[in-house]
Amino acid sequence: MQHFDGNLLAGPLADVFAFDPTGARARCNGCGAVAELATMLVYRSGAGSVARCRDCGAVLLSLVDGDGRMFVNFIGMGAIEIATTGRDDA
């Protein structure tokens, strides 16, 4: 299956959060690596997208979209670190 990276999820995730979180960092529960969401490897299929850690391959999040609903599961990541000083609504 062809894959992309976390930049692909900027739009869908901006629909969940009030902003685009791809510049925010999260910790992988699998290997402990901390990296921006944009660096995740993203596998897309008809059902949705699965994002994996670029370092260990663990699933970090899944996103299923359809029927007017979206399911986002941040299954493999710890806290997401979000810079609030640079945001226009901060």
Next chain:
Amino acid sequence: MSGVQQLQAAPRTGWHVAEVVETRRETPSAARITLDVDGWPGNLAGQHLDVRLTAPDGYTATRSYSIASSGDGERVVLAVDRLPDGEVSPFLVDELRAGDRLEVHGPLGAFFVWRPPADGGTGRPVQLIAGGSGVVPLVAIARAHAEAGDATPFRLLYSVRTPDDVFFADELETAARGPAPFAVEFVYTRRAPAGTDAPVGRITRERLAAGVIGADAAPVVYVCGSTGFVERVAGWLIELGHHQTAIRTERYGGT
């Protein structure tokens, strides 16, 4: 809110209706599409947007496209390459006409972006590396750098099939002639310009090493193109001593 915060803030994201102002041939396989986006908040260099097409039966297809322009205003320039067996790109390249309307979501991307150094001083040198249509966000970055008159050294290494396939050739030339330090080097994968002895063939680790700012100068490196191109190049950069956190990647898909 201070002015500095405003400068650093990424514009708010949302869905907008865009009207096609102009579409024209960019290369034999690609179109340059200028949109007038209602309510667009402006965008940073390097950002993208999602285009959503809806068929009469309600079926939708969404694809991401980088933005070749940046700054304030509601005008947005895209460049789309046609994948012959693709669902969306042949429509955008061949069928779209001035006056057509599209739904777009953006501006998107908080990671693959470039801002001029806030203090006006030079930042770390910047190496841009593009494969094919992956040059689009890098054109926005190179133009923003030129317009800011930023003194940071910039280089672009651009892998492209033939001289006819170069996107934004005039804009890149203008940026290279401007006061901001910017140099462009091409890797031709199928055919080099007539009358030159430039080598022809896919980028190799050796050509990459020879064509980019060395790791000792600690550049920030932006790599964009098909997934396979980005992963090959990013892997070599790490072997050449560049630090993973200094490499920003954007994968367009494919292999």
